[in-house]
Amino acid sequence: MKRTSNKKQIIVPGFKFSGIKSGIKESGGKDLALIYSETPAVTAGVFTTNSIKAAPVKLALKKITSNKGQAIIINSGNANACTGKQGDKDAKKVNTDLAKKLGLPIEMVYVSSTGIIGRPLPVTMITNALPELIDDLSPLSMDKAASAIMTTDTFPKFVSKRIKIDGKTGTIAGIAKGAGMIRPDMATMLCFLFTDIAVSAKPLDSALRKAVNMSLNRLTVDNETSTNDTAMLMSNGRLGNTPLTKNSPYYKKFTDALSDVTYQLSRMIAEDGEGATKIIEVTVKGARSESDAEKAASAIANSMLVKTAVYGKDPNWGRVISAAGASGAKLVENKIDIFFNKVKLVSNGVGTGMEKAAAALLDSKAITITVDLGAGKQSAKVLTCDLTEKYIEINAHYTT
Amino acid sequence: MKRTSNKKQIIVPGFKFSGIKSGIKESGGKDLALIYSETPAVTAGVFTTNSIKAAPVKLALKKITSNKGQAIIINSGNANACTGKQGDKDAKKVNTDLAKKLGLPIEMVYVSSTGIIGRPLPVTMITNALPELIDDLSPLSMDKAASAIMTTDTFPKFVSKRIKIDGKTGTIAGIAKGAGMIRPDMATMLCFLFTDIAVSAKPLDSALRKAVNMSLNRLTVDNETSTNDTAMLMSNGRLGNTPLTKNSPYYKKFTDALSDVTYQLSRMIAEDGEGATKIIEVTVKGARSESDAEKAASAIANSMLVKTAVYGKDPNWGRVISAAGASGAKLVENKIDIFFNKVKLVSNGVGTGMEKAAAALLDSKAITITVDLGAGKQSAKVLTCDLTEKYIEINAHYTT
Numbered sequence: 093m094k095r096t097s098n099k100k101q102i103i104v105p106g107f108k109f110s111g112i113k114s115g116i117k118e119s120g121g122k123d124l125a126l127i128y129s130e131t132p133a134v135t136a137g138v139f140t141t142n143s144i145k146a147a148p149v150k151l152a153l154k155k156i157t158s159n160k161g162q163a164i165i166i167n168s169g170n171a172n173a174c175t176g177k178q179g180d181k182d183a184k185k186v187n188t189d190l191a192k193k194l195g196l197p198i199e200m201v202y203v204s205s206t207g208i209i210g211r212p213l214p215v216t217m218i219t220n221a222l223p224e225l226i227d228d229l230s231p232l233s234m235d236k237a238a239s240a241i242m243t244t245d246t247f248p249k250f251v252s253k254r255i256k257i258d259g260k261t262g263t264i265a266g267i268a269k270g271a272g273m274i275r276p277d278m279a280t281m282l283c284f285l286f287t288d289i290a291v292s293a294k295p296l297d298s299a300l301r302k303a304v305n306m307s308l309n310r311l312t313v314d315n316e317t318s319t320n321d322t323a324m325l326m327s328n329g330r331l332g333n334t335p336l337t338k339n340s341p342y343y344k345k346f347t348d349a350l351s352d353v354t355y356q357l358s359r360m361i362a363e364d365g366e367g368a369t370k371i372i373e374v375t376v377k378g379a380r381s382e383s384d385a386e387k388a389a390s391a392i393a394n395s396m397l398v399k400t401a402v403y404g405k406d407p408n409w410g411r412v413i414s415a416a417g418a419s420g421a422k423l424v425e426n427k428i429d430i431f432f433n434k435v436k437l438v439s440n441g442v443g444t445g446m447e448k449a450a451a452a453l454l455d456s457k458a459i460t461i462t463v464d465l466g467a468g469k470q471s472a473k474v475l476t477c478d479l480t481e482k483y484i485e486i487n488a489h490y491t492t
Numbered sequence: 493m494k495r496t497s498n499k500k501q502i503i504v505p506g507f508k509f510s511g512i513k514s515g516i517k518e519s520g521g522k523d524l525a526l527i528y529s530e531t532p533a534v535t536a537g538v539f540t541t542n543s544i545k546a547a548p549v550k551l552a553l554k555k556i557t558s559n560k561g562q563a564i565i566i567n568s569g570n571a572n573a574c575t576g577k578q579g580d581k582d583a584k585k586v587n588t589d590l591a592k593k594l595g596l597p598i599e600m601v602y603v604s605s606t607g608i609i610g611r612p613l614p615v616t617m618i619t620n621a622l623p624e625l626i627d628d629l630s631p632l633s634m635d636k637a638a639s640a641i642m643t644t645d646t647f648p649k650f651v652s653k654r655i656k657i658d659g660k661t662g663t664i665a666g667i668a669k670g671a672g673m674i675r676p677d678m679a680t681m682l683c684f685l686f687t688d689i690a691v692s693a694k695p696l697d698s699a700l701r702k703a704v705n706m707s708l709n710r711l712t713v714d715n716e717t718s719t720n721d722t723a724m725l726m727s728n729g730r731l732g733n734t735p736l737t738k739n740s741p742y743y744k745k746f747t748d749a750l751s752d753v754t755y756q757l758s759r760m761i762a763e764d765g766e767g768a769t770k771i772i773e774v775t776v777k778g779a780r781s782e783s784d785a786e787k788a789a790s791a792i793a794n795s796m797l798v799k800t801a802v803y804g805k806d807p808n809w810g811r812v813i814s815a816a817g818a819s820g821a822k823l824v825e826n827k828i829d830i831f832f833n834k835v836k837l838v839s840n841g842v843g844t845g846m847e848k849a850a851a852a853l854l855d856s857k858a859i860t861i862t863v864d865l866g867a868g869k870q871s872a873k874v875l876t877c878d879l880t881e882k883y884i885e886i887n888a889h890y891t892t
């Protein structure tokens with residue numbers, strides 16, 4: 093699905109961005125982004141659960157324990173994963189050079205990479221481009237940074253939201269990239285979030301984890317978890333509010349707004365799934381537990397048969413019920429209801445014969461599939477997209 | 493991949509087969525098969541683990557506890573799944589009518605179905621066709637039965653093997669269907685096996701479970717487990733040998749031969765995966781446990797990115813290592829080796845640069861991917877096929 097993000101300029105006080113071409117991408121597109129906070133920021137990060145972690149992820153995992161940061165450099169076109177000891181050295185070299193040029197301690201700088209696995213990082217291209225990257229920093233360039241982290245994405249993804257904290261208007265914004273290798277546990281998904289609202293370190297980390305769990309981790313394009321997934325959140329406190337803690341009256345408002353930002357970014361990633369023509373929101377309710385609901389929703393969202401059916405505008409509920417049944421979630425067959433959009437296709441485990449009405453609604457770009465397992469009261473939502481010939485074409489004929 | 497099974501006539505003494513058109517399939521193809529043993533047979537069965545079970549599966553699960561059977565009727569074109577109480581009645585009606593016409597007690601007859609989920613079984617079409625189905629029985633018609641159980645399969649699948657037991661030559665043979673909705677736990681996979689070798693009830697059941705676990709349960713086309721999966725094995729003892737038990741000197745020979753038959757059928761199913769152009773055998777070794785090996789091999793075999801890469805003749809080992817890393821299996825990154833066919837692409841976790849040599853070999857129809865996790869001594873093998881535009885076309889544009 094081709095579209096563009098909200099085009100309006102987003103400013104988060106105290107943050108600057110840049111995005112340039114350094115020559116890593118053979119296509120000649122933008123491939124180097126910098127996110128810079130004018131002052132040290134409280135920083136939280138969540139990283140891939142894949143046992144194979146890219147060199148920059150291993151480096152970030154060490155730094156993030158300090159909960160501090162001031163700059164993040166991201167390159168696309170090369171993942172710096174499965175690159176052995178040289179890969180570790182390369183990530184450190186980028187880190188050190190950038191810190192020197194910005195006049196920051198190395199521990200305040202993070203490196204992130206996305207792209208092809210197993211090729212040496214072209215370090216010199218990156219270090220040569222640092223002066224231009226830094227010169228280019230501007231509070232108005234969040235869109236450029238969002239463009240520079242894209243791989244097979246067809247549009248840059250950025251979102252912002254304003255909330256009142258203590259009478260002052262604070263901003264939460266973020267950029268993300270997705271497209272392929274996406275599933276819960278943040279497959280080749282990068283997401284960087286910025287806020288001027290002051291939040292203490294531990295509550296900031298909790299807020300990020302909660303937001304990621306309800307959005308980026310409930311998103312699947314092709315059930316793949318990559319070596320490079322990263323979600324980071326920086327809070328520079330420029331708003332001047334008393335730093336939020338878990339007991340602050342505004343903490344819930346902050347976490348809700350943050351979750352909303354990551355959910356919007358997740359929708360954009362699903363919308364821009366490789367070859368996708370439709371976004372699919374799978375809701376499972378009536379589950380014995382939230383974990384059961386998520387299990388069933390993920391099984392449906394990951395089903396190639398469900399995804400191809402939606403692509404073909406075929407309200408094939410048999411594939412939905414079969415995926416739910418295979419998921420391991422408890423269900424009561426003669427209590428199951430299934431809806432495609434608002435049309436009830438299964439009532440108490442048996443088809444209603446409403447396929448024609450349901451098929452007519454499958455022309456739209458946003459599809460909902462709702463399943464009631466009839467086994468309890470818990471629910472979960474998982475985002476995905478349809479599966480098309482274009483996905484095969486993209487992934488069969490390009491090394492990504 | 494279009495091909496045909498071994499065309500030579502297979503006879504298993506004491507078994508007769510038929511396969512006819514009853515009108516269930518809109519395409520007008522054969523859709524009704526009968527397997528008949530002239531004498532009561534020791535019978536074992538393994539059925540889908542999907543919580544949603546088709547009506548005939550629920551019925552078979554009750555009967556199989558007797559370990560006896562003499563006839564199996566299978567229809568394709570309609571799964572009789574998610575059809576509520578009417579579905580149960582319909583399966584029983586087919587069972588009762590066939591038993592009456594064959595002059596057998598109803599408990600000696602099994603019903604099996606495959607095809608579209610959620611549509612009422614056209615019972616009258618089936619019962620009207622019973623006289624022709626029975627008339628048509630012949631020891632030479634195993635191929636006809638194999639054709640009649642096909643859905644999106646492009647060729648009938650049947651295999652046989654002869655072994656000497658106690659100086660006499662016995663036969664083990666089987667038919668199967670697969671194509672889509674296939675993954676470990678036997679997704680829309682039907683497999684019926686016959687032998688004239690006498691085996692006692694419990695050892696027969698163990699032999700079937702072992703054979704299925706090493707073959708049909710290690711086979712994935714699209715990671716879907718259906719509502720109808722069934723593997724059954726009938727032993728009529730016509731060979732006249734002393735019934736085999738676990739302590740018989742010939743028991744291992746029997747189970748090995750049976751496993752070989754089910755493995756050959758599994759290869760045919762993978763080869764005939766919807767839209768497939770290549771069969772892929774994934775071997776994971778150097779695992780801490782067999783379960784870890786299977787986990788990693790399944791993750792690789794189910795990876796859409798790996799399957800599309802093989803289709804595109806791209807030896808993209810980054811996708812293989814990423815899938816292994818995401819599987820949860822223990823691995824030691826700097827000890828991992830990866831081979832595509834005989835070409836070593838990764839040595840101790842780092843690329844060897846042999847992509848060109850590996851790509852040249854990806855023209856062949858049978859591909860092996862071998863991964864050494866560097867974490868132990870256990871191994872497992874999983875069969876799959878590549879993922880092509882044709883899979884999308886088949887599944888997006890037909891209700892199956």
